[in-house]
Amino acid sequence: MLSLVRLFISGIIVGSVHGHTYDDVLNLRTTLLTSYNADILPLDDQSGSLNINLSMVLFAMPDVDPVRGAITMGIMVTQEWYDERLTWTPSDHNDTTSISIKSEDVWTPPLTVSNPVKFTLLDTSWMQVMIMADGKISYTVGGIVDFSCAFYMKFWPFDKQSCSLDLFPYGYPASKVTFAVPGTVVDTSIYSENGEWFLDENSFEYEINSIFGMTRIVYSFKMSRISSFYLLTVILPINGIGALTCLVFLLPSESGERVGYSITIMLSLAVFLTVTAENLPKNGEPIPVIFLYIIFNLIVCISALLLVILNLKIYFRTEKDPMRMFYKSIVRFTRRRWFPNKTQDEPRGRGGSASKMKSEMIFVSHSKASGAMQVEDIADEIKTEDNAEDTTEDIEWKDVSEAIDKILFYAMVILTYIPSLIILIYASAASDYATES
Template sequence: MLFEIFNISEVTVFLPIKERRINNKNIKMFTLVGIFMFGITVGTIQCQTYENVLNLRTTLLTSYNADMLPLDDQSGSLNINLTMVVFKMPEVDHVRGAITMGIMVTQEWYDERLTWTPADHNGTMGISIKSEDVWTPPLTVSNPVTFTMLDTSWMQVMIMADGKTSYTVGGIIEFSCSFYMKFWPFDKQSCSLELFPYGYPMNRVTFSVPGTVVDTGIYTENGEWFLDEDSFEYEINSIFGMSRVVYSFKMARLSSFYILTVIVPINGIGALTCLVFLLPSESGERVSYAITIMLSLAVFLTITAQELPKDGEPIPIICLYILFNLVVCIAGLLFVILNLKIYFRTEKVPMAKFYKSIVRFSKGKWRRRKVQDETRDREKSVAKSKTRINSRTVFVSNSEDPDPNLHENIEWKEVSEAIDKLLFYGMVVATYIPSIIILIYTAAASDYVTTES
């Protein structure tokens, strides 16, 4: 496409030949735009050249020593303002007691050795210098998993004409935290990140936190933990005679995954323990069935132990819950074995009244037998009081037993089946009621526990 060039108030405009017809309104618009862009460009450049900045850098660093505190009075103290940004928390390892977090920390202070008059350097208001060439705070994590210093030689330090210096450091760091696992997997944790200037005592370097404690505007959510972004607090104290800033925060575990993969299966396996008493004794599978359930609970106990810290204090309630189900399962296995011995007992073995009472109780005849015993005792008492001959008491004896169940024929198999029935209901109560109570208590009682650093 061919173009025709128009120069309008020092603004060059390229227009196609086919669009030569430009009215006065368009010409005025192009003129105003050109003047506006020219003004912005001139105001931004301010005639600062490479030589201007290079000369300023040379002047500033000529007698500058990066190893010395940037104060004219070396007996004074330097105050540093800290502003922290948290942008991610990729991993929380509660077994090792470690948190991996991505942070950026902006440090601001006044370097009294790096000041100049902008007019003497062609209006230069600021300069950027490598951190290895000027003094920077040796910011260090005081509760790290491994020694961590937030400082790199290639990063830039922004310095203004009045000496105000800004230095941003950061990265993915790993620091320690004491996890309180009593209410796992419904636990809530309170942790802290501690920073201090390595090698500088409190009378030389101090910290302060102005404005917002922590900026979480660009934070990326963690899939397992909910970080309460409004819970960040700070405290300035000392460690080893050096100023320290402690950023404390709260986070809660998202327990949906563990509910589906641990708690629900454990409850299901616990429910299967009750069904062992409904299997027929002739099947020959009752013992193997109970052992399989017991081994399944043992596997879940092992898996859960791998997810917990090894300090053992305090013991998570969920571990006690699994252990309780395991004990109930072992008790069920013992009852099954003992009951099978009763089931296959020969009829030559005499049967005690206790076993007959179990059968009557399981069939609902216990109450009727009790009423019959009370009726028979009243009839005997009336007969004794009315029968007296020649001052001698004659007792009336009934040749017929009023209780037809006294001589009923009960077999050992019936006793075994009655015991199975009672144990089934007993196991249902022993399995579900404690489970409901423990799970409700674990979820409701969980709260943030602050541990001392």
């Protein structure tokens, strides 16, 4: 990629040179560089300031690494200024209006990245400087630069980032060299998109300030992560594991696989936690919401494992262990018909409901024995018989364990999915450029 940049820059320079004889250009070069020193600021009045216009072209962003806090970009920066020592009259040199000279032979600004991963100077000795007759100089530099960015990872993988590339003239104070950005801030017409990050090409802005007493230009931009890959490889599998956590309460206790099943699910969530940590920077603030999401599912899984073990202890109790009314109430609660089927409550023959038939039979039997019985006495006797049936209901410890499993299954479904949906919706909806710093 760096070779393409060099070829592009060379093409710009060569294409701008007008056709003149070799001697014309050689004589002009000799004239210009006589008594010229590339180490001195090209101003007749050395107390003045040199203004440099910058225009940047972005052609690639091949790598974005939040773990290192670094962004790799391919850029070209064209610098234009007026060199008062490199001017001539075209008629004196066979109407030669421009000439290109190696950058090491003339003064060029040492453009440097002020937020680099490693020190980067956008200048090499082989590059050419295009010089016009009126002293206007155009110098295009470029390459692949690595610069740092403070990533705000709270809403990973739905995060949006605001980053900046900072440039300054190394070694020249603001009183000697200043920057300006005429026209478009950054040209993105040849930009090649990154597969993981969406770059908002219209978000480029610039600010000119100072750093260590030198003029600095800050190119800020915005980008958002394309989260579809992480939705398919992280979010959906974790949701599937959450569903498996609920299903542990449907496994028969006699199978002997409940505890091993729960431990396997717990280890799977721990693996996802490790994989996610590898994609995040190692800083404590802020804690990514996805971490809370995975840890919450891990806590639910551990809770399910503990409940399964305790419930197995209840399942294997013997009849010698006394059963409290609380356990019986749990069984009756799960056996209760919350939405009764009316067709089953209807009598199969004539004469009304089953309770009515029962009342009539009791009334007839008592009528034969004692003549007539009051309706209140009949109702009391029916109630007494119903209570007797309830007290003689046969409830075992296995019934209690199965009832607890049924309650825990529905509770885990609610506990797993409702908070998970809330966390994911919050992470995707709350992420905004305004929250990053």
